[in-house]
Amino acid sequence: GDSVTQTEGQVALSEEDFLTIHCNYSASGYPALFWYVQYPGEGPQFLFRASRDKEKGSSRGFEATYNKEATSFHLQKASVQESDSAVYYCAWRTGGYKVVFGSGTRLLVSP
């Protein structure tokens, strides 16, 4: 069925490390894909989106490329900072406007 899979429940890095958070989706057609970030005590905040194959989305140094063949939208950042510590969610939206989220990945960045 329709779903989003984030394989890492938690990622622990040091400042300036390279980040990859994996996201794979199961959906028909060309869903719009999103990344969100959530800080403690707040609602999820939209980071960026992509809506067609090979499109790259980016914001605040984070980026991801829509890969329809691999059904993936992996989040990357070249050099993380302690302030990037948060929970990150991958999501997709169908033509019917249903929006499905993954289980989230907690990023912990130590100085």
Place this chain on the structure above:
Amino acid sequence: EAAVTQSPRNKVTVTGGNVTLSCRQTNSHNYMYWYRQDTGHGLRLIHYSYGAGNLQIGDVPDGYKATRTTQEDFFLLLELASPSQTSLYFCASSDARENNQAPLFGEGTRLSVL
């Protein structure tokens, strides 16, 4: 400024109690959503709506009703609350007129069912 406002921010009730969570958006958005957030499960879609009087079933609808009374207001109803419904609930809205707009979230309502 676009906003989604949820009330109350915190709620405690007892098993079998009747609870209504409220959500108002002032963004003139067509779509509104209710999610619950639980550790290990992320955000799970309960119900959503594309306008006043409309309701679409999400992925975890059991035990929940919802009603969209106006363009701005979307309510989540728990008529016989159970401890399994203890969770953090989020409301969100998005504009169907803007292609692939991502939902905008409120601050959440924390519900405890004792």
